[in-house]
Amino acid sequence: MRKNERLKGKTVVITGASGGLGEQIAHRCAASGANLVLLARNQKKLEQLAENVSEKYSVDCLPLQLDLSRHEDIPAVFRDIIERVEYIDVLVNNAGYGVFSEAKDVTAADVKGMFSVNVVGLIVCTKEVINYMRQRKSGHIINISSQAGKLATPKSSVYSATKHAVLGYTNSLRMELAKDGIFVTAVNPGPMATNFFDRADPSGNYVKSLGRYILSTEKVAEKIVEAMLMNRREINLPGWMNAGSILYTLFPRLVERLGKKAFFKK
Template sequence: MITNERLQHKNIIITGASSGVGRSLAEKCAENGANLILLARRLDVLKEIQTDLQTRYSVSVRIFKLDVSDTDEVKNVFGQIIKEIGQIDVLVNNAGFGLFRTAHETSIEKIKDMFAVNVIGLIACTNMVLPVMLQQEEGHIINIASQAGKIATPKSSSYAATKHAVLGFTNSLRMEVSDMNIFVTAVNPGPIQTNFFSIADETGSYAKNVKRFMITPDFVASKIVNAVLTNKRELNLPRWMNAGSVLFALFPRLFEKAGKPFLSKK
């Protein structure tokens, strides 16, 4: 069922499209008549998604193997996409991962890996499409950040740092292109029912403790679809969770003291 006619015949790039929010978003964009360019490391999974979406929705679905942490690969793949397609209407920077460990237990190698994917990869993909959008004088960049980018919590210092960086980049970029008919949106979800936690939460304790607060990939994808090609500054999901970041900004010491018992459940 079409819920956003603005998506029809638009070219939408989604990174991290093989699972979770990326996969759900690909389906909902196809359902709304968008042409898709899906990027992920698992080409075999992308091929299955491509066949499924093209069969069910009769839209164009192109797939490319991409590890966004490899900036040379980002240049090559996006260069090929731009050459083949030309018009790029929407980029969704969805690829990312996290680890829930205390600061001293997180190796420098893992920290570098998180920044390479969550921050440098996101910026590299954005910088490849920006010249196209500037020439078109239109476009929409959607960066999947996190509530962790607003409220740092115990055992997620490095992951929170990457998401703070994403929000900083997103907010600056929004101002840079605000007069050029290019929209920039940050999506800040809380815990999502995806395989993210199989990597981030090796013990399984955090996912178990916050299970009742988790949102689904379909819920996040639906909200993103509704915001595509609108001048939406932020999507905070679920909406009530953003109250925590407002309280944190106003009363940081009190919030940290009162919230620590719950926020430490990792």
């Protein structure tokens, strides 16, 4: 496991930390000597992860329960974090979920839920760290978006809309905070082998169709941690999928026509 020496003694806050990509990021940050604040809804999983990480890497690890859909709870949780750890060097906005459904079938509850967690929760968390980072003239905000935020496909209209929103917010935030020495990075991975698809695609057909092309959380986490406290605009994985997103920006009609069969594999 490669180490990022810039993280030694720093404090990293990770949302959605109880499993999947968030858990892998936590392990790699701790291996680099960072102290952690782990946020998620499942307190039991958080406490178990915090105990394992603390024992294995000899770092401080604070598990705090937070449901990002409860926006009114977020300010108090971040005040608690600041009181306990004094400062936040890196915020990783990792929490999020998706439901794959055709636009005609998507429920109002799913629309509200995805925007509530993926967009509003992310924005409120970010708002809570900006002033602290500005006071210290340093910090790094990392927003986990998706290739779906660049190239929308059938059955992911609402999920893609949330990730388009995250990218728009991230791009604006990056320009606002550049003068304060604060880095802002968007991470745009393709499909990853996590329990995301247990909810997004209960049939399992999409994951099956991806086969060996699905990303590992270990690889994505490694790229993210390597870039921490560096001025990286974006991290795009895998390369071939990002090339498709770039091509789509240039020739959308062509890509939609040629990729139609593949896009409907969900």
